[in-house]
Amino acid sequence: ETGVTQTPRHLVMGMTNKKSLKCEQHLGHNAMYWYKQSAKKPLELMFVYSLEERVENNSVPSRFSPECPNSSHLFLHLHTLQPEDSALYLCASSQDSSGRYNEQFFGPGTRLTVL
């Protein structure tokens, strides 16, 4: 247990569906992140939120829409996804979003399959 939870753990959706991924951290951290992990590829940073403000959007297609209602919760809203979006989506949190040393704590991820 890292103190970061994600739901659902597995999700299968069609290309016309709309779904949301949820992340919650119980660590009192100020920054939260979304990553995409595809097979044989490095973890890719998608979004960074610091104190509920988006501070980084790493050229992610608009079919992925993040939301951070408070510093403990982070959502990723999905709509009209493509099969190549199938991947493990990981949420992480850290004490702050900047600084030379700021360990990130990861959730277990949501395994997404787009049919």
Add this chain to the structure above:
Amino acid sequence: GQNIDQPTEMTATEGAIVQINCTYQTSGFNGLFWYQQHAGEAPTFLSYNVLDGLEEKGRFSSFLSRSKGYSYLLLKELQMKDSASYLCAVIPPYGGATNKLIFGTGTLLAVQP
């Protein structure tokens, strides 16, 4: 540009020692992390290096040479539970607003009896 290289897979024997290498070419450097990720689980923090040298933590040690753009993770007295993917991640130059980590593809270690 940013590039991080790790071997894709390694195999080792229970009780042995294994060294997992990571080389990086980044435009600046502000530290390097190693994470462990078991299949279907969250990556978990193993070590952080920002200065040259060896950091030891129990059975795990991590080494950094900034001049060579090189790090390794050393695992001693291997146990079956050490079978996992090991991720190397570099912090690029500080100056932006975010704690952005650049990850390698990870090294999948299989420990055999």
